[in-house]
Amino acid sequence: MTSAPPPPPQILSDVSIGPDVAAVGRIEAIKSVLRVLTQTTGLRLAVVARVTAEAWTCCAVLDEMNFGLKAGDTLEITTTFCNTVRSTLAPLLVTHASQDPRFRDHPAPRMYGVESYIAVPLYRKDGTYFGVMCALDANPAALSEDKLEIFRHLGDLVGHQLEQEDALNERDARLLGAHEASLLREQLIGIVSHDLRNPLNAISLAAATMMRLEELDERSRRGLRRILDASDRAHRLIRDLLDFTHVRTGMPLPINPQAADLHQLIRQVVDEVQLTAPERELDVVHAGDARGTWDPDRIAQVLTNLLANAMQYSPSDSPIRVEARGEAQKVVLSVSNVGEPIPVGLLPTLFKPMTRGTTTVTERRSVGLGLFIVEQVARAHGGQVEVVSTAEAGTTFRVHLPRDA
Template sequence: MSKNEVFGTEQERLELGTFIRENRNRLLQEWEGAVRQLPFARELSRPRLLDHLPDLLDRIAQVVETVRTGGHESLEDLPEVHALERLDSGFDLDEVAGEYALLRGCILQLYAEHIDKAGAASLAVAMREVVRFNRTFDEAVAAAVSRYARARERTLVALDRISEAALGTEDADTFLPKLLRVMLETAEAVDSVTLLLREGEVLRVHASVGLEELVASGFSLRMGEGFSGTIAAERRPREVRSAATDPLVKSEAVRARGTRALYGVPLLHAGEVIGVASMGSRTAFEFSNEDKLLFRAMVSRATALIVQAQLAARERVVERQQAETLALLDSLLAAAPACLALLDTDLRYLRVNEALAASNGSPVEAHVGRTVAEMVPDRAPLIEPLLRRVLETGETLRAQEFSAGTDTEPHTVHHWLADYFPVRARDGQVLGVGGVVVDITEHKRQEERLRQTAEFRERFLGVVSHDLRNPLNAILLSANALLRAEGIPASHTKMVRRIVTSGERMGRMIGELLDFTRGRLGGGIPIHPQRANLRHLCRHVLEELEIGFPGRELRLAAEGDFLGEWDPDRLAQLLGNLGKNALDYSPADSPVDFTLHDEGDTLRVEVHNEGPPIPSQLLAGIFEPFRRAVEGDAHPTSGLGLGLFIVQEIAQAHGGTVEVRSSEADGTTFTVRLPRHGAGVQAPDRAVH
């Protein structure tokens, strides 16, 4: 199926809402292929994976279309329902958010592809001598004038021919052979002309008439080397009478040709040697001064033409590079889903893409040459200070977030995230400023929906946990009544005790859920401080743990003053959770140590156990809710994984901290630091107890 067949070519199909609706199945197919790569989605059946997403896409299309229709469509409760379905499937919030991110990426990627497609007798004798003198003198003058005129004419003709040879082309490789042929034809004795151009410290043959093999072989000399290299180094003409035998001549082609006279001239431009031109003759041992003068004139004219050609070539390269760069820039601007813009130092738009133009509510061509204040007066007070800061400091500003309405939706607040960066010349001068702006309005909405979903879940857990207490209390009361009743068979008594034990464990779980809900939604676990002795609290907790863990050794070490203002019940819960955790994750034949340290205004409690260390990858999140100290733990008494979370909440509620260290050599130690007295509580007289 062709692209046109898939997407359609009608104008209305360029609209995003229509695109989503007409390509819903393909979008879901692409999304499913991406999300199936994630571990948490591999095991779900297709119906459970998709659940409400088709309806969600249809609703998104309706909301997008309100930009044109002015309607008031909304997503209502679909995202919440989807998130709760995922909760039921065992997903966490990051996984649900990951699904949404992948769905948005699939939509933008496929939509970007879619819109992509220069004595008197003595006196008489004396008089005759004067006449002869004058005649001879006139002849000399005439000869000189004629020679000068002829040479000048030759020079002018040669120069004109040189200019004509270069006329109509700026390509040196094309006109250089023509120039050399003009030089060759201007002097009868000349049978070869060669041009070497400088490339750094090397002279390389670029053109030759009469010695074409030099070009084919790529003949070159270093500056100061051989005939041409010496001319370049000395920066003056040089002549040899027998080039075929002169040791200064390095070219085997010149020797083999039997060249006699060889005359070379440096090409000078702005005080720099750019090359060497030479002419040779196999018939003459030396060139006339006229020929050499003419050659120098032609070389001078040729030098100007060569420099002009080189400059033109460089300009063409620069222009081509600039054109390629601009073409690439335009392609990137057109294809990018983000809003992109380049502005000059007066904050006038130089280039913008369709995404930014659409965001500003004006076509691309309307932006060029106009300022930010002219195009988006409502947003200019937010944007211009950031752009001027980039121009003044030359620094990049990242992740600048701002919110405002738009011309098309003045009553709807949109959110943008922008990066602004300086545009520099090669010398580092700031020429303008560029910006990449992403509309994160929908992302913000999704974040809010997910936050509300998470809050709903946590409130739901709290309500359910609270309502479960009443029937559970009834079960425990009934079971305890049965234990006290007479005449119950022993086998039934064992089952009733199991009911009591399981009910008490359920009660602890419900209590943890309620504490979790208070910690996440109620601003922390509430406490009711009163005067208490931490040593006494700790001893009482150890006694309770010994009942639940008969045969385990629990040790307490304490020396100092342990009076303070705390909530005794909550501290007992903290110590109990740490103790139970230490007992659960240590060998049955190893002790668990509680150590109390008096540090003045702060008390330190350490709970230590031996056994395997906590894996390093779990330590960073050990106090997060629904986490366990051992990955994949299935201990029958391990509960919901909220114990350490509640320990941290209780410590923080008292203004304290909790931390853990664990290693193979030293075992595992949880350390709690508690201020002796909370804020606003006056410290009493201290005494050792």
């Protein structure tokens, strides 16, 4: 004779183990496992529960007898048979609780009407106790011990999957934390760089205006020139930082292609750089037709960064060679300097942001974005950058630029 449905459980709440509930819920096979349990035993309710000394929490459930449980619901641990499994760390089989001397006074049959019950303890792969996998019913059931073997195997499967979920969650948390930190850093760089432009523009304008005064002595002019030079370097750095933020937030580097002659553009940029570094020898070599379609401002940015890099890593009394060589389908822009070669171990990461071409600590420090921007500009034009660095020949950066960007 079938007994009446059990009274509704007294459901509590415990949000502290929400991640455990979510982890079980993400196990793709969990519904199939619970289905196997009900079909194997004939019991109508199968549950994976997180069990602690304080509470019993449903993580996954297959309910065919309208018991009223859902994932996340929590019961008083002392009112459940699962408390016995937790305390003994052993499987448990109950066929008729109200007539079993061990459990006829237990709260489970009185409060929930549970008469039949079978369960095994659940462990994570590392041996940590997690809870219980069980099946139960309001009716007595003729359950044999061999059913426990099936429960054990399925329990091992669930425990292994829990360990996998824990590992994935930990990895995802690390990746998310690193991504958020990186994104925040890049956004901060963009904001700070953008906000620095206004005061720098004011400094540059004031210094340029004072330079026009006829009554300035030579010492004052040199001081103003240093202010303008520092302001120009800061402007270049800000542009590199803004470009870096642009690229790293997933947007392509913007370019504005137009007809240009690379020979003329190089001469103009070299002359401007020479004004800020009159002590350096900058040699310019032209070869072939250097006309094409590029963004002149971006190409000037590339050359400025390469020249700054060459001056930083070469002796102050050594020449720097700039060459533009026209070929059939492209123009090759190269900047060469003598000095200590780039270590072979640094070459694979040379164009990555925040890296430097030497392991030597120097007083002239840089953010490490110059070569990164050079490569990004080349890519935006459909080109590429290569570097050759030896003790005998020095270091040469070559930017290959297709004539039609």
